Amino acid sequence: MTTMLPGTSERSLVLVSGRAHLELAQDVAQELGIELLPTSAYDFANGEIYVRFGESVRGADVFVLQSHTSPINQWIMEQLLMVDAAKRASAKTVTVVQPFYGYGRQDKKHRGREPISARLMSDLFTTAGADRLMSVDLHAAQTQGFFDGPVDHLWAMPILTDYVRTRVDTNNVTVVSPDAGRIRVAEQWAARLGGGPLAFVHKTRDVTRPNQSVANRVVGDVEGRDCVLVDDLIDTGGTISEAVKVCKAAGANSVIVAATHGVLSDPAAQRLSECGASEVVITDTLPIAPEKRFSQLTVLSIAPLIARAIREVFDDGSVTSLFDGNS
Template sequence: MATMNEPKLIAGNANLPLAEAIARRMSMNRGVQLGLVDARVERFNDGEIFVEVYENVRGEDMFIIQPTSNPANDNLMELLIMTDALRRSSAARITAVIPYFGYARQDRRTKARTPISAKLVANLLAQAGIERVLTMDLHAAQIQGFFDIPVDNLYASPIFALDIKSNFKGQMDDLMVVSPDVGGVARARELAKRINSPLSIVDKRREKPGEVAEMTVIGDVTDKICIIVDDMCDTAGTLCKAAEVLLENGAWEVHAYITHGVMSGPAVTRVTNSVMKSLVITDTIQPSEAVKAAPNIRIVPTAPIFSQAILNIWYGTSVSSLFEDSTLTPIYESLYAMD
């Protein structure tokens, strides 16, 4: 329920630039200055995390902005300890804004005697005192069911659709959306529907994690501008290989739209040297200097949609309305020239 006070934002160290951008955007929307709550989140010499909140938060509607990206364990503990500090300071409600939800790839048991870590993390968050989660493009939709608290899962596809329409004007009839695996077909279909493009699939078979043994293109990509869409790019091995296979099968050029740019290990080098014309990622994970310097990597902001989602939660209005073009377009009109 909305309170008479303004919503209050607090951030850990995982992605301060995004948290500050969300605060600026909310200030514009509300017409009042909304900064991050003054706090310190630091480590003792032995690595223990300590949090101190310098402002009164009693009775406040608090939003903690903290993706659980690399280093996942440190950022997760920061989130849990910040939650405990706020709960013990009598905050009225605590919402965790987790742009990138770490451990999401461990959403099921693929072999005997393995954990379902995504469920464990969901339990930890709820037990810490978090009452609602706001995230983007969960790796698997069923993770929402791991929580016994409300979860709002935003989608990057509406933002990507706006970006594609802006950057591929006059070429829309030549586009082909490509899912890099069978598991991502639903996500690719959603984007294809938004930009009215056909859909193709790259079927891959893995020998072991991180390596791809064989790839087959399902669908005719001849003379098409292929747009690979996925939820995350880790080492970029699969992505770069898929781009090569698409060109070998007659594609004119290949671009990629990935929500979470994990970009670990050799990822930046692989993308820079790949046949892909461009890789578009969001800022759910704070990009490294190497990512920002890469000539064929572009970053689109998520602060506009997250700030509006936070306000909708605070107002008690619909978050799913942000999935519609009529609602999202005005939020991003300063970035894209809309016809």
Template sequence: MPTLVEPKLIAGNANKPLAEAIGRRMSLYRGKSVGLVDARVERFNDSEIFVEVFENVRGEDMFVIQPTSNPANDNLMELLIIADALRRSSAARITAVIPYFGYARQDRRTKARTPISAKLVANMMVTAGIERILTMDLHAAQIQGFFDIPVDNLYASPIFALDIKNQFDDLSDVMVISPDVGGVARARELAKRINAPLAIVDKRREKPGEVAEMTVIGDVTGKRCIIVDDMCDTAGTLCKAAEVLLDHGATEAHAYISHGVMSGPAVGRVTNSVLKTLVLTDSIQPTEAVKGAPNIRILPTAPMFAQSILNIWNGTSVSSLFETDSLGPIYEGIL
């Protein structure tokens, strides 16, 4: 169906390099320039956020690119205020492109008298005028149900599979590892894509952020192990899991993580760990420390997000990008 309006991109300050890269990829796909809408997102002296859009957006299909990563509250408020500014400027549709969805770990009540913050954030986004969400690797799939608007949840596993096939000459001794029981479905998806066996590291936590005990479920002897997870925060669990795998006979330990939160001592832990490589996506803007770490690599998500935005704009399938046949050509020459 022909579209009368152009897709327009606008970005907050959370990950400007990714937003600009998405614009460049869209320009390449369309054969015409797609840049970021001219706007300013600034702070007053008391840290209040102010947004001003300098271009006409009346009747336009707007895509706001803004991961809600650290500082989560500031970046979330930027997203909400940008959406409000666009809604009051008569934009036809507002889609929030949130490569990393903050507050996703607070998706249920784990104890009495605790919030479900992910649901609260969903309500705030809808109230601000956002009509569609495009995100990647939600921490919990049920968060999609927190919204009464369409949610497209992309997956990093197809990108990981393409990279693994390029990086590992022989996949016969490769094994995919889930770092906990809750991540088995994610690990199984990647294992199917590269036709590799699956094992699990069962962990028991005494309290959040601390792991008391780890047990390997499966035989990892002589295997090059690839740990796959949706996020790496302080990297304590990840580095300990790598040590446990080597203690159980694995020859190498690698990790593929969708979102590199990398807070606190994470970079130092990874650099000094037994991990041969840690591969992150750029859903969260990497710090200079992350970029400079010798055993950390960054995979681009701009090609996938650019094609997803174009598919949403055109009214075509986004789920087609879950398949290697569709995503492979987009990443040809990149990975």
């Protein structure tokens, strides 16, 4: 395999990766049939980061892949430096590939004197020289409007629903949203799983206390049903674990948890393994350390989706076509 994927009119595609989730980047490169561009990256004693590409990227369409995982600020900074390096090395275009969009949950002001961090993230990548952003299942779709350029919002639902469909009786499924705000997503899930009923968990949250909410009750009929509890991400696992318990207490036959991003900050693994879910299904948009894995956890590969989207962008094709007109 080569480091560049030839295209039409002598164009070439180059994939580079930061250090946050090298395994995913290698999987994407394999799907594309190329090698990752050789890159040097290391930390100075004071924490500053150095990056340098080992081969020329002049005139190439460069895709810079980095998962915004912990320590998230370090990996965001590394990706910004890689974008700047590509631009200064005369890349034709630079596309930021961030499977998980760091700071994406801070997409609006809940109280006075707060930042809109998701907007700042887009501004930082614009300043660094990014021409395009690509991400999977943004926490808020409006984040697409923060970047002054094309944004490819990839959709992991087909991957998740195809798998979950093999794990449940589609004639006895209720799709459950962890809160009222994600009912629209639950509706899309239900349509893909055969059009069963919906339910949602009524919860309360104190905006002054991060990663804490209270699941009060489930609204909808889950008694005797196989429930699929869906969300975009799982961080500390508190909300989703309590939602599983509420569904079980309401008479659910079983509960499968499905989410795109497994942030899995401590003590998520313990909570999820003990909450009563029969299975927790996520994708590998973020690396899952061995100590965060547990017997009920299933991790699906997101690499084929990202590779297909990169290929469509490079070929001036349609990313939307990957999702049957839904994006």
